[in-house]
Amino acid sequence: MKTIVQALNVAMTYRVGKIDVPALRGVNLEIQEGEFVSIMGQSGSGKSTLLHILGGLLKPTSGNVVIDGEDLASVTDAQRTDIRRRKIGIVFQRFNLFPTLTAEGNIKLAEYIRHSGSVRDHAEEEKRRRHILKLLKLEDRLHHKPIELSGGEQQRVALARAIINHPAILLADEPTGNLDSENSQIVLDMLTRLNTELGQTVIMITHNAEAAEVGQRLIRMKDGKVLDSRVLRHNFETTEEIVSARK
Amino acid sequence: MDSLVVANVKQRPTRTAVSIIGVALGVVLVMMFAGLVNGMQNDRKTRESSVGADLMFYRDFSLTTTSLTLPTQYVPKLQEVPGVGLVSPVGQYLKETKTGIGFEILEGIDFPTYSQMSGIHIQQGQPLTEDLDVIVDEVYARQKKVTVGSTVDIFSRKFRIAGIFSPPSGSRIKIKLSSLQQILSSPDRCTMIYLKCAKGESTATVAARINQALPDNKLMPLEDLKQLYEKGIPAFNTFLKVVIGLAVIVSLLVILLAMYTTIMERTREIGILKSMGASKGFIVRVIEQEALLICISGVLLGYAAAFMLKIGIMRFTSLQVELEPRWMLYAALIGIGSGLLGALYPAVRAANQDAVKALSYE
Ligand SMILES: Nc1ncnc2c1ncn2[C@@H]1O[C@H](COP(=O)(O)OP(=O)(O)OP(=O)(O)O)[C@@H](O)[C@H]1O
Numbered sequence: 086m087k088t089i090v091q092a093l094n095v096a097m098t099y100r101v102g103k104i105d106v107p108a109l110r111g112v113n114l115e116i117q118e119g120e121f122v123s124i125m126g127q128s129g130s131g132k133s134t135l136l137h138i139l140g141g142l143l144k145p146t147s148g149n150v151v152i153d154g155e156d157l158a159s160v161t162d163a164q165r166t167d168i169r170r171r172k173i174g175i176v177f178q179r180f181n182l183f184p185t186l187t188a189e190g191n192i193k194l195a196e197y198i199r200h201s202g203s204v205r206d207h208a209e210e211e212k213r214r215r216h217i218l219k220l221l222k223l224e225d226r227l228h229h230k231p232i233e234l235s236g237g238e239q240q241r242v243a244l245a246r247a248i249i250n251h252p253a254i255l256l257a258d259e260p261t262g263n264l265d266s267e268n269s270q271i272v273l274d275m276l277t278r279l280n281t282e283l284g285q286t287v288i289m290i291t292h293n294a295e296a297a298e299v300g301q302r303l304i305r306m307k308d309g310k311v312l313d314s315r316v317l318r319h320n321f322e323t324t325e326e327i328v329s330a331r332k
Numbered sequence: 333m334d335s336l337v338v339a340n341v342k343q344r345p346t347r348t349a350v351s352i353i354g355v356a357l358g359v360v361l362v363m364m365f366a367g368l369v370n371g372m373q374n375d376r377k378t379r380e381s382s383v384g385a386d387l388m389f390y391r392d393f394s395l396t397t398t399s400l401t402l403p404t405q406y407v408p409k410l411q412e413v414p415g416v417g418l419v420s421p422v423g424q425y426l427k428e429t430k431t432g433i434g435f436e437i438l439e440g441i442d443f444p445t446y447s448q449m450s451g452i453h454i455q456q457g458q459p460l461t462e463d464l465d466v467i468v469d470e471v472y473a474r475q476k477k478v479t480v481g482s483t484v485d486i487f488s489r490k491f492r493i494a495g496i497f498s499p500p501s502g503s504r505i506k507i508k509l510s511s512l513q514q515i516l517s518s519p520d521r522c523t524m525i526y527l528k529c530a531k532g533e534s535t536a537t538v539a540a541r542i543n544q545a546l547p548d549n550k551l552m553p554l555e556d557l558k559q560l561y562e563k564g565i566p567a568f569n570t571f572l573k574v575v576i577g578l579a580v581i582v583s584l585l586v587i588l589l590a591m592y593t594t595i596m597e598r599t600r601e602i603g604i605l606k607s608m609g610a611s612k613g614f615i616v617r618v619i620e621q622e623a624l625l626i627c628i629s630g631v632l633l634g635y636a637a638a639f640m641l642k643i644g645i646m647r648f649t650s651l652q653v654e655l656e657p658r659w660m661l662y663a664a665l666i667g668i669g670s671g672l673l674g675a676l677y678p679a680v681r682a683a684n685q686d687a688v689k690a691l692s693y694e
């Protein structure tokens with residue numbers, strides 16, 4: 086197995102005016118390729134901060150973060166942006182779709198950004214896009230704008246957009262936080278499918294214990310540190326087994 | 333990305349429309365002003381050179397002001413200079429048009445010598461005979477819808493159109509020099525005396541002889557006068573620069589403001605772009621492309637408006653408008669260049685936004 090995420094002594098202190106607000110106080114973490122990791126913890130425990138650092142949106146005050154062999158902490162802002170473009174997909178609690186673009190427009194924009202400056206294989210992109218849209222059951226929603234989609238559908242479009250370029254890791258910050266239980270279930274099923282069927286590495290923050298169960302491993306955070314890490318399940322073969330095991 | 337740019341522009345139709353009109357305004361300003369100056373200068377240039385003279389003898393003359401300053405007693409003196417052929421005194425007076433927009437030149441001529449020099453002939457009616465007679469060229473007759481026998485107000489006197497001359501030469505409207513002298517209370521004076529050299533004489537030689545015989549006056553070969561018009565009137569050139577400056581400022585500010593409000597409104601979207609891995613350069617490009625789209629639309633609208641204005645102006649006033657391709661290009665460059673420059677600050681500001689803060693923006 087390959088280590089895809091490695092965090093070493095990651096500390097993050099926000100500076101608000103003249104006051105230092107410590108958000109992370111030495112986080113150590115290792116995540117393997119193909120893992121689905123849930124992160125839980127009280128509000129303010131530093132989950133989002135950690136996710137933003139893993140996603141290269143924030144630079145840690147100290148420590149090292151290696152994503153798929155690339156060190157995020159020691160590079161320039163521009164390089165971090167580039168790593169994010171190539172290696173990372175992010176979904177948020179608020180779906181964050183472009184309201185003026187259709188579902189398809191949102192997904193194609195992600196492809197465009199991913200391939201800006203490089204040669205594109207349109208046939209290959211088309212194939213992957215179709216596969217993912219089928220998997221996320223979005224085929225007949227492509228030409229709708231976000232406002233015409235349900236919350237669950239919007240989050241599925243956001244998921245499609247985040248993984249369309251085959252990122253090394255998919256980061257999700259409370260992806261079901263804005264959804265009713267039915268839609269939450271659908272989105273969690275989709276995340277599971279992406280993980281099992283595409284081998285997508287997933288790191289998901291959640292406040293919901295049931296949602297956390299979807300992961301193979303649960304990391305709990307407290308006061309800016311990792312409290313513990315617990316394996317939830319090992320050898321499930323198919324999505325169906327996982328889904329039925331949860332019921 | 334194209335669809336994102338287009339979608340963004342369409343998202344705020346009113347603001348987009350106002351920005352487009354702002355850019356168009358600058359384009360129209362530059363094109364119309366340059367067009368008017370060019371039109372006027374070219375028009376005068378061709379008509380001036382069709383007077384048929386080789387030399388112009390004068391005392392005090394500029395392209396924008398005219399009055400009767402030169403004594404006509406120079407006419408016989410000039411005729412005595414060897415090599416001088418035909419001599420014709422002309423008085424010029426700049427008069428406002430009836431609409432108050434622009435002005436036209438009124439000439440007082442000595443019909444026999446003038447017509448001989450320029451080769452104009454009366455197409456309809458008669459040459460100037462009475463004091464209150466006026467002749468006009470075909471263009472004037474067509475534009476003002478007048479014919480032989482119509483009356484024209486000049487110095488609040490009713491002049492009668494005696495004849496219509498052709499081809500256009502000098503001013504479009506001419507009266508007798510003696511009438512002009514009388515009206516302006518400058519007897520025995522004119523503005524300039526046109527000269528034609530006798531057959532076989534070179535203009536330079538004749539000019540040298542005149543300068544020797546009659547110093548303290550000015551003499552200009554008509555060739556030089558043409559070049560003077562080509563260089564343009566200095567005051568207009570300065571004013572044109574001011575107009576260009578205004579156009580640049582208008583486009584720049586309109587786009588700056590539009591793009592600035594746009595990026596403020598779309599702070600979160602910029603955060604999303606960043607979370608998707610868009611580089612600073614990418615974000616600058618998106619915003620600049622949006623500005624470009626607005627600017628190009630503005631330029632096209634400006635062209636359309638300028639062409640319509642030209643038609644209107646030429647129909648309802650005596651002004652000539654020439655929209656030269658060169659000035660169309662300049663106007664486009666001004667509109668687009670200043671728009672892109674105006675968008676630069678908002679674009680760079682957006683690109684430098686903190687991704688996480690932008691994402692949490694309400
Ligand atoms: N931009 C910021 N500036 C200052 N302090 C911040 C900022 N973002 C987060 N913090 C502080 O850092 C700490 C960790 O915040 P973080 O958002 O990572 O927590 P969280 O675990 O995601 O909480 P929640 O479950 O409520 O989302 C908190 O004390 C928070 O107030």
Ligand SMILES: [Mg+2]
Pocket residue numbers: 132133134258
């Ligand atoms: Mg959070």
